Amino acid sequence: MGGWDWGFVSQIMPTLLRGLLVTFEATLLGSVLAFALGLVLALLRRAGIPVVSRLVWLFIEFVRSTPLLVQLYFLFFVLPDFGIRLSSLTAGVIGLGVHYACYTAEVYRAGIEGVPRAQWEAATALSLPRHRTWTRVILPQAVPRVLPALGNYVISMFKETPLLLAIGVIDLVGAAKEAGAGAYRYVEPYTLAGLLFLLLSYPAAVLVRRLERRVGH
Amino acid sequence: MFDNFELFLTTLLRGAPLTVAATGGGIVLTILLSFVAGLAMLSRSRWVRFLARVYVEGWRGTSEVVQLFWIYFAVPLLVGFQLVPLWAGILVLGLNHGAYGAEIVRGAVNAVPRAQHEGAIALNLGPAQRIRKVILPQAFVEMVPPFNNLFIQLLKSSSLLSLITVTEITNQGVQVLVPNYTGQALTIFLIMLVLYLILSLVITVVMRLVERWAARVAGRPATARARVTGELGI
Structure with missing residues (x-):
């Protein structure tokens, strides 16, 4: 037992890479959902309807204070009781997207509030219509501020996609688990899975940090 | 819908001591590793800095699930003995969050104004005294809120130990209740989520008290956030 077997490595590599594709797919779709839904949540909180913004705040705090794994199980086990049957991957993407939307919503909020009040007042003084105030004045200043934070959440989500294996998605780690269980060799599959994560997420993290410094302060 | 509420609650509460033990153990290990690695990243020795960096980037760069499976399934095949699941879990929770905590410690120490270092030197304090008596008490106040978030992340990660x-x-919930009470998953999961919410509120309340204490030790007025908690008596 033990030891490193290169033959086994080359045998399981195609399986792992197929799993990695699923990981990418989940991260990509989850991020798109998190970016869009997060914006909706942030705008709902700003809309100035006390009941709505209070409810959205409660929802965000609740989701952020409870485990993503339990939320994934929730989608997978509870929704069928109400006649909604989702595939594992769909449930997983929705889980990731909603969970991270509650983080991106705060990012957008901070980004919008980071634009100085005087910018709003200047836009009013120039009597710019509301939508142009947003598209020409506020967003061009807010978006660069929020990009590094959003990037960090994409990287976090990438590293959390293995949770989807709990509801039956064969992602990178799910594939490693199956490859390992088949041969009762766990050293190679899990070490390779770890290295693949490091190889992909570390350069991304360095890029985001550089972006952070440029947008900075 | 709430027919079996009591049964569900007692069954789930039977799991609570292990969640608390894993989270508590993980937090202790996290604090330890955060300070060791965080201060090591500020060391004058290039090698100490390098080793701390490797630990921090390695554990932040890989997925927590992989780390858990690696320690629990792969390491026993390499070293010949297996950790008890709870201990393997605490180890991974601590190592993973310690890597994030190290950045908090490093950042907070760096944020202490240079003049404080210079003042301590002018008072003829040695390097150890400078860190212990002047720098850390001030840095500590800054660390508390980010550590609060980190500990809540750790609590949430403790659910991975179910794997x-x-x-x-x-x-x-998932292994004992859900398979035996089909159609009642909603109740089971709502209780479960509320239990986690309560535990994360407990962490926040404790950390607010710590923040007040830390501010007093550093000779600063309590922040508005900590004062409100104090006035509410929680």
Whole structure:
């Protein structure tokens, strides 16, 4: 037992890479959902309807204070009781997207509030219509501020996609688990899975940090 | 819908001690590793800095699930003995969050104004005294809020231990209750989520008290946030 077997490595590599594709797919779709839904949540909180913004705040705090794994199980086990049957991957993407939307919503909020009040007042003084105030004045200043934070959440989500294996998605780690269980060799599959994560997420993290410094302060 | 509420609650609560033990153990290890690695990253020795960096980037760069499976399934095949699931879980929770905590410690120490270092030197304090008596008490106040978030992340991550057969709250719900009470998953999961919410509120309340204490030690007025908690008596 033990030891490193290169033959086994080359045998399981195609399986792992197929799993990695699923990981990418989940991260990509989850991020798109998190970016869009997060914006909706942030705008709902700003809309100035006390009941709505209070409810959205409660929802965000609740989701952020409870485990993503339990939320994934929730989608997978509870929704069928109400006649909604989702595939594992769909449930997983929705889980990731909603969970991270509650983080991106705060990012957008901070980004919008980071634009100085005087910018709003200047836009009013120039009597710019509301939508142009947003598209020409506020967003061009807010978006660069929020990009590094959003990037960090994409990287976090990438590293959390293995949770989807709990509801039956064969992602990178799910594939490693199956490859390992088949041969009762766990050293190679899990070490390779770890290295693949490091190889992909570390350069991304360095890029985001550089972006952070440029947008900075 | 709430027919079996009491049964569900008691079954889930049976998992609570393990969730609390895993989270508590993980937090202790996290604090230890955060300070060791965080201060090591500020060391004058290039090698110490390098080793601390490797630990921090390595554990932040890989997925927590992989780390858990690696420690629990792969390491025993390499070293010949297996950790008890709970201990393997605490180890991974601590190592993973310690890597994030190290950045908090490093950042907070760096944020202490240079003049404080210079003042301590002018008072003829030695390097150890400078760190212990002047720098850390001030840095500590800055660390508390980010550590609060980190500990809540750790609490949430403790649910991963259900994947390596630790019978904590999530495991009790998904392995014991859900298969036996089909159609009542909503109740089971709502109780489960509320239990986690309560535990994370407990962490926040404790950390606010710590923040007040830290501010007093550093000779600063309590922040508005900590004062409100104090006035509410919680």
